[in-house]
Every structure is written in structure tokens, then in C-alpha cells.
Amino acid sequence: MIEVDNLYKSFDDANILKGVSTVFDTGKTNLIIGQSGSGKTVFLKCLLGLFKPTEGVICYDGKKYGELTDTEQRNLRQEMGMVFQGSALFDGLTVEGNVMFPLEMFTQQSKSEMEDRVNLVLQRVNLIDANHKFPSEISGGMQKRVAIARAIVMNPQYLFCDEPNSGLDPRTAIVIDNLIKEITEEYNITTVINTHDMNSVMEIGEKILFLKDGLKEWEGTKHEIFKTDNQAVTDFVYSSELFKKVRQMYIEERN
Amino acid sequence: MKYLTDIGGYAIMVFDLFKKPTKWRIMKNLILKEIDELIFGSLGIIVFISFFIGAVVSIQTAMNLTSDFIPKNLIGFATRQSIILEFAPTFCSIIMAGKVGSFITSSIGTMRVTEQIDALEVMGVNALNYLVFPKIIAMMLYPFIIAVSMYVGIFGGWFAGVFGGFITSADFVEGVTIDFIPFHVTYSFIKTFVFAFLLATIPSYHGFYMKGGALEVGKASTTSFVWTSVVIIITNYILTQLLLA
Numbered sequence: 001m002i003e004v005d006n007l008y009k010s011f012d013d014a015n016i017l018k019g020v021s022t023v024f025d026t027g028k029t030n031l032i033i034g035q036s037g038s039g040k041t042v043f044l045k046c047l048l049g050l051f052k053p054t055e056g057v058i059c060y061d062g063k064k065y066g067e068l069t070d071t072e073q074r075n076l077r078q079e080m081g082m083v084f085q086g087s088a089l090f091d092g093l094t095v096e097g098n099v100m101f102p103l104e105m106f107t108q109q110s111k112s113e114m115e116d117r118v119n120l121v122l123q124r125v126n127l128i129d130a131n132h133k134f135p136s137e138i139s140g141g142m143q144k145r146v147a148i149a150r151a152i153v154m155n156p157q158y159l160f161c162d163e164p165n166s167g168l169d170p171r172t173a174i175v176i177d178n179l180i181k182e183i184t185e186e187y188n189i190t191t192v193i194n195t196h197d198m199n200s201v202m203e204i205g206e207k208i209l210f211l212k213d214g215l216k217e218w219e220g221t222k223h224e225i226f227k228t229d230n231q232a233v234t235d236f237v238y239s240s241e242l243f244k245k246v247r248q249m250y251i252e253e254r255n
Numbered sequence: 256m257k258y259l260t261d262i263g264g265y266a267i268m269v270f271d272l273f274k275k276p277t278k279w280r281i282m283k284n285l286i287l288k289e290i291d292e293l294i295f296g297s298l299g300i301i302v303f304i305s306f307f308i309g310a311v312v313s314i315q316t317a318m319n320l321t322s323d324f325i326p327k328n329l330i331g332f333a334t335r336q337s338i339i340l341e342f343a344p345t346f347c348s349i350i351m352a353g354k355v356g357s358f359i360t361s362s363i364g365t366m367r368v369t370e371q372i373d374a375l376e377v378m379g380v381n382a383l384n385y386l387v388f389p390k391i392i393a394m395m396l397y398p399f400i401i402a403v404s405m406y407v408g409i410f411g412g413w414f415a416g417v418f419g420g421f422i423t424s425a426d427f428v429e430g431v432t433i434d435f436i437p438f439h440v441t442y443s444f445i446k447t448f449v450f451a452f453l454l455a456t457i458p459s460y461h462g463f464y465m466k467g468g469a470l471e472v473g474k475a476s477t478t479s480f481v482w483t484s485v486v487i488i489i490t491n492y493i494l495t496q497l498l499l500a
Binding site for chain 1: 275277278280281369370371373374376377378379380
């Protein structure tokens with residue numbers, strides 16, 4: 001579980017986050033949504049420890065990140081997996097090398113043990129026969145799968161995904177969404193996804209946090225998002241005609 | 256103010272890159288890879304340039320020997336002194352600032368732009384140690400390149416002098432050996448070690464802390480070349496004052 005209390009983040013004179021508080025539960029896919037510039041990425045980077053909050057507290061299963069020593073922070077980071085928007089795979093390493101990287105850095109496992117673990121997670125993300133290919137030789141969807149495999153290879157407690165569906169076709173996007181949801185439930189981890197993709201919101205959003213201008217505008221489940229009267233949320237989520245109709249159908253069905 | 260911030264940032268980077276060292280098992284491979292790219296990958300251009308610069312120094316010295324009272328062996332002497340004292344350590348370093356420095360800045364900068372450095376940091380890896388430290392160790396073999404440059408440069412001078420008909424081989428060799436002060440080679444290699452450190456760290460600083468996208472990677476490479484050259488030139492003056500004056 002990740003608890004965020006009154007989080008502020010400023011860059012020079014620009015206040016990006018203005019007191020965000022929320023709780024991300026274990027075993028659930030938690031989604032952060034909001035318009036471009038609403039502070040989603042900064043919020044995620046604060047959770048990851050890449051940005052130091054100007055004010056506020058972030059607790060990982062009761063451990064306050066800001067009060068940990070450098071070593072404790074690094075150890076905690078080893079319990080985090082991150083899927084970056086552009087996958088952020090290491091160009092010079094093969095698929096196998098990328099997934100094996102955290103194991104080589106932080107474990108004392110033998111080469112064969114690491115290979116077994118890598119093959120296991122690559123199978124888990126449905127990637128076979130790609131071990132010796134370089135990131136530039138595989139498709140965007142496959143790169144995302146490799147990034148997910150790398151993120152989960154150390155059995156993390158927390159999984160963060162920054163726009164995991166960006167640049168993917170709708171079908172592959174759904175596959176990636178479902179994969180993240182399955183992994184979250186299977187390994188009972190706390191997953192936080194930063195997304196613009198409304199399909200993801202409807203499919204896997206067990207908890208949704210809506211940010212607007214650096215503030216928490218709304219939070220709830222994917223079912224509650226159909227019923228909310230919050231104008232900012234409805235303007236954002238139901239900006240397309242298709243989703244307006246979906247919402248209408250949902251409400252009629254419930255009535 | 257920006258210069259002060261950069262100098263402070265550079266000092267902090269140098270301090271931080273020794274923290275939380277990467278496992279030797281991994282570091283060993285990184286160092287070997289960097290030696291291949293930074294040292295062996297630069298040999299060709301250095302050999303090529305050194306040969307022709309040595310040749311030009313030899314010809315120009317010969318063309319300026321208008322008095323019969325000046326011995327011909329001065330051509331060999333001037334070539335040796337120019338190559339050992341300045342051309343090999345200093346000007347090769349400027350060339351390397353362009354070749355190796357740009358490569359370091361653009362490769363690290365691209366990793367920054369594509370969030371690969373963020374990925375390392377999220378995993379709890381000291382990205383500075385992982386990326387920059389192997390480059391520093393690899394560049395400690397830079398004196399090897401400079402030794403080759405000295406040899407090839409003097410050989411180029413001999414080749415141009417002898418085959419251009421400016422001097423006999425015996426006179427050139429006599430000039431190369433005459434009044435030889437071994438400390439000049441020591442001085443040259445001391446400079447080389449310092450320049451090697453600068454060549455590894457200044458471009459790394461510009462790549463590691465760059466902000467923006469692909470365009471900024473190009474700008475960072477240019478800035479890195481300019482600043483590495485400037486610092487090398489100033490350091491050259493300071494070291495020469497300290498060691499030879």
C-alpha cells in the first residue's frame with residue numbers, strides 16, 4: 001500500500017503539485033488520469049523517488065520514504081518496478097540482457113539461475129524466441145512486454161507504469177492492460193498506472209485518481225466514474241461521443 | 256552564475272560517481288567495452304593525424320632553415336620537441352574532445368532523453384557510477400594512444416624530411432636524440448593523465464545533466480566539445496607553468 005499525504009512539488013516558481021493526498025491499495029490497479037500538464041508524470045516521479053517532494057509524505061507500507069537513509073531508499077527502490085512510456089530499454093543489451101539486468105545488479109544468482117528466471121518472466125509476458133534480439137529489432141508492443149518483464153523480474157512490491165499503452169494499436173493496448181492487471185493480482189503488488197487511455201480506465205481501473213492543475217479533483221472506481229457529476233471528470237473522460245454513449249447506456253442499464 | 260553552478264555540479268558529479276560502486280562482475284565488462292570504444296576506436300584517427308602533422312612540422316622547419324649556420328639536425332630536434340611537448344598530449348586531446356567527447360555526451364544524453372538513466376535510478380543503481388566510472392578507467396589507457404602518437408608523429412617527420420629530400424636519415428635521427436630531456440616525456444604523460452580525466456568527465460557531465468530532446472543532445476555535444484577544449488587549454492597552461500617553468 002502506498003499512502004500519499006499532502007504532496008507538493010514545485011520547480012522554481014511553478015507549483016506543479018498542490019497538496020495531493022491519496023492511498024493506493026495492494027493487489028489493485030490504481031490509475032492516475034488527467035489532462036496533459038495536470039501533474040501526473042511529476043506525481044509518478046515523486047512516488048518513484050526521482051523527484052524530491054517540496055512538501056508532503058509518501059509512505060510505502062508504513063515506511064516514510066523521506067525519512068529513509070540513502071541505502072534504505074535504494075533498497076526500497078529495488079522493490080519497485082517501472083514501465084516507462086518509451087519502454088526505456090537499454091539499447092546495447094539484448095532482450096535477455098535487459099530483463100537479466102536487475103538480477104545481475106542485485107542478486108548473487110548463478111548465470112543458469114538468472115536465465116531460468118528470465119525465461120520464466122518472458123514466458124509470463126508471452127515473449128518467446130526474442131531473447132537474443134536487440135530492442136531496435138522488436139516491435140513497440142514487444143518492447144513494452146520486455147519492459148514489463150524487466151519490471152517484474154525481481155518480484156517487486158510496487159509496479160509503476162507511465163502511459164504503458166502510448167503508441168500501441170488498440171488490440172495490443174488491451175493485451176498490455178490485461179497483462180498488467182493479471183500480474184498485479186497474481187503477485188499481489190501495488191500497481192500505479194499513469195494513463196490517458198480511457199479504454200484502460202474502463203477495463204482495469206480499480207481505483208482512479210483524477211488530477212487537475214496539480215490538485216486531486218476526484219477519485220473513485222471505474223463504476224463510480226460512470227455516475228459522477230464532477231464536471232471536470234465528465235468533460236475529460238467523456239470527451240468523445242463514443243464514451244458519452246457508453247455512459248448513457250451504463251446509466252440506463254443500471255436504472 | 257551559470258558557470259559557478261556548472262562547476263559546482265561537476266564537482267558534485269565527480270564526488271557522486273564513486274558512491275555505491277557497481278559489482279565488479281559487471282563493471283569489468285563495462286570497462287572492457289569502453290576501452291574498445293574509447294581507446295582502440297580512436298587509434299586510427301590519431302595515427303593518421305599524427306603522421307601528417309609530424310610530416311608538416313618537419314617540412315616547415317626545413318623550409319625555414321635559411322641560414323647555413325643552423326645545423327640540419329634541428330629538423331629532427333624541432334619535430335621531436337613539438338610532437339612530445341605539445342602536439343601529442345595537447346592537440347590530440349583537443350581532437351579527442353571532438354571524437355570521444357561528443358560520443359560520450361551524445362550516448363549519455365540519449366540515455367537521458369529516452370529515460371534509460373531514470374530506469375537505472377529507479378532500480379537503485381548509481382547511474383553515474385555505472386555510466387561514467389568505466390569511462391574514466393578506460394581513459395587511463397589514454398597515455399597509450401599518446402605514446403603511439405609520439406612515435407608515429409616523429410616517424411612522419413622522418414618520412415617527410417628524408418623522402419622529401421630536406422635532410423638525411425642520419426641527421427634526422429641525430430636531431431631526435433640530441434639534448435633529449437627524459438622529464439619532457441614525464442611532463443607529457445602527466446598532462447595526458449589529467450586530460451584523460453577531463454575527457455571522460457566533462458562530456459559525461461554535459462550528457463548526464465542535459466534536459467530536453469534530440470535537438471538538445473546535439474547542442475549538449477557541441478557545448479561539451481567547447482568546454483572540454485577550453486578546460487584542456489587552460490589546464491595545459493597551468494601544468495606547463497607548474498612543471499616546466
